[in-house]
Amino acid sequence: MSQKTHKKNASSYSGNNLDFSVVQVGRSPSYTGNLTGTPRKVKDSCADIYNLIQKWNCLNCTGTEILKKIANSKIQFIEGERYIDTHNTYVTSSEGAGDFPVGLEDLCDLLLQTHQQMKETVSKLEKITRQLENLCRLTEMQKSTHKNVSEEVNKDPEIIDAPLFLTWSMRSFYQNAQDLLRQYQKELKVKRCVVEEVAHLHERDALMFFVSSWTYQPYIEDSSQLIVESMVVETGLR
Amino acid sequence: MSNSSISFDNYTAVTVSTKLSTTSTRTNSSTICEAREKILSQFQKSFIEIDHQWKLWENSFKEAELDVHVKILSNLIDNAQSCQNANLGRANLIKHFPDIREKLLFKIERDIEEEKDLLSSLLKTLQNIYSSVSSQCDNSFKIFEKYKLDLSSVAETQKTEVWPSISQMLQWLKELEKAFENECLVREFVLENMDLHEPSTTENLMKIWCDYSKLRILVNDVMTFVSFFIQADLTKIS
Numbered sequence: 304m305s306q307k308t309h310k311k312n313a314s315s316y317s318g319n320n321l322d323f324s325v326v327q328v329g330r331s332p333s334y335t336g337n338l339t340g341t342p343r344k345v346k347d348s349c350a351d352i353y354n355l356i357q358k359w360n361c362l363n364c365t366g367t368e369i370l371k372k373i374a375n376s377k378i379q380f381i382e383g384e385r386y387i388d389t390h391n392t393y394v395t396s397s398e399g400a401g402d403f404p405v406g407l408e409d410l411c412d413l414l415l416q417t418h419q420q421m422k423e424t425v426s427k428l429e430k431i432t433r434q435l436e437n438l439c440r441l442t443e444m445q446k447s448t449h450k451n452v453s454e455e456v457n458k459d460p461e462i463i464d465a466p467l468f469l470t471w472s473m474r475s476f477y478q479n480a481q482d483l484l485r486q487y488q489k490e491l492k493v494k495r496c497v498v499e500e501v502a503h504l505h506e507r508d509a510l511m512f513f514v515s516s517w518t519y520q521p522y523i524e525d526s527s528q529l530i531v532e533s534m535v536v537e538t539g540l541r
Numbered sequence: 542m543s544n545s546s547i548s549f550d551n552y553t554a555v556t557v558s559t560k561l562s563t564t565s566t567r568t569n570s571s572t573i574c575e576a577r578e579k580i581l582s583q584f585q586k587s588f589i590e591i592d593h594q595w596k597l598w599e600n601s602f603k604e605a606e607l608d609v610h611v612k613i614l615s616n617l618i619d620n621a622q623s624c625q626n627a628n629l630g631r632a633n634l635i636k637h638f639p640d641i642r643e644k645l646l647f648k649i650e651r652d653i654e655e656e657k658d659l660l661s662s663l664l665k666t667l668q669n670i671y672s673s674v675s676s677q678c679d680n681s682f683k684i685f686e687k688y689k690l691d692l693s694s695v696a697e698t699q700k701t702e703v704w705p706s707i708s709q710m711l712q713w714l715k716e717l718e719k720a721f722e723n724e725c726l727v728r729e730f731v732l733e734n735m736d737l738h739e740p741s742t743t744e745n746l747m748k749i750w751c752d753y754s755k756l757r758i759l760v761n762d763v764m765t766f767v768s769f770f771i772q773a774d775l776t777k778i779s
Binding site: 492499500506507508509 | 619622623624627628629632633634637644645647648649
């Protein structure tokens with residue numbers, strides 16, 4: 304959207320005017336042939352983010368299946384122990400149980416590998432977010448040092464935040480990517496705790512809690528799905 | 542002559558009185574037949590409609606894949622109960638993420654609500670089916686009330702080898718209405734009073750929502766008894 308069109312639309316709306324003015328959304332650069340420069344980098348970054356999130360979701364499903372097997376084998380083992388102990392007329396403390404079911408170590412190794420792949424995914428996401436941050440700073444710097452732009456316009460946030468494609472500014476892309484990164488970094492730490500501790504649990508409820516913590520991803524908010532979808536729609540990938 | 546005239550007069554009187562009583566009998570019979578025909582006609586419509594509604598009932602269960610959704614809901618409730626009851630005092634997961642339990646329960650309870658909504662929509666369908674059955678029973682009872690005085694007790698209780706009596710059919714209609722109502726009410730009660738803290742919730746859910754064998758037995762029995770009746774052409778009965 305050009306600055307003139309943007310200003311015209313801004314002035315056609317007044318707070319006392321109850322009539323709505325039609326927002327003119329400019330033609331996306333993605334439809335004007337091969338992209339270059341900042342829009343190209345941003346579009347590629349959004350595509351990468353989308354692919355990384357899909358990969359994370361696959362790894363999450365894989366991890367869920369492995370965890371279910373770990374939980375089932377542990378529960379069977381615990382119940383088997385309790386059965387034997389009950390029939391011997393004493394009950395061992397679950398804290399003192401030191402043996403592990405057969406095959407648990409292999410499953411834990413698989414889980415650790417899955418977590419490692421998720422960690423690589425998050426580091427790629429960090430890299431992309433840093434790129435977007437740098438692009439955002441560059442864009443703001445370019446606009447502020449433009450020779451023909453007056454001082455008043457320099458301070459106008461609407462100019463700095465002008466849409467890059469449809470409606471999002473460069474800053475919006477960076478902030479949303481940062482938001483995503485924050486959620487997935489925290490979730491990765493949760494998964495790390497699950498991987499470290501799940502083999503050492505001795506109660507059914509605790510095992511179920513850990514499996515649910517992995518599956519439901521409590522620190523990935525619902526907004527993350529919307530952010531990713533918005534990114535691909537904004538850049539014309541969908 | 543007087544004797545002959547008297548005897549003639551007596552003959553005439555007897556003949557006239559016989560004719561009069563025959564006309565009266567014929568009038569009574571036609572009234573009974575008409576009443577019986579109206580009642581049977583309505584009963585036939587009712588049983589045909591109830592048969593149709595029963596097929597809708599069975600289809601609703603199949604299309605909703607009820608057993609799958611009830612199992613999912615049971616698993617979710619089990620997860621929620623485990624998460625609530627899990628003793629994780631020393632776990633690093635709780636130390637580093639003290640609000641994880643609330644976030645996890647929020648997500649699980651949201652999924653539970655989604656599954657409950659699916660069951661609620663199925664329940665609405667079942668309630669609509671019950672309403673249709675109930676309205677048919679009401680219509681049949683109204684027609685019976687309207688014409689019952691014209692019916693003799695013989696007509697009311699008369700049955701053949703292939704047709705049940707009016708009184709029997711009335712009783713079956715009432716039983717069917719009650720059975721459909723009970724099935725809806727018990728499901729509604731379980732859905733509305735689902736307690737995530739109660740361990741027997743999942744057991745009740747599976748047992749009550751998926752099982753309608755008593756209704757099936759009743760409907761099949763009644764439809765078997767009235768099968769010749771509902772296929773009969775009532776216009777041909779005298």
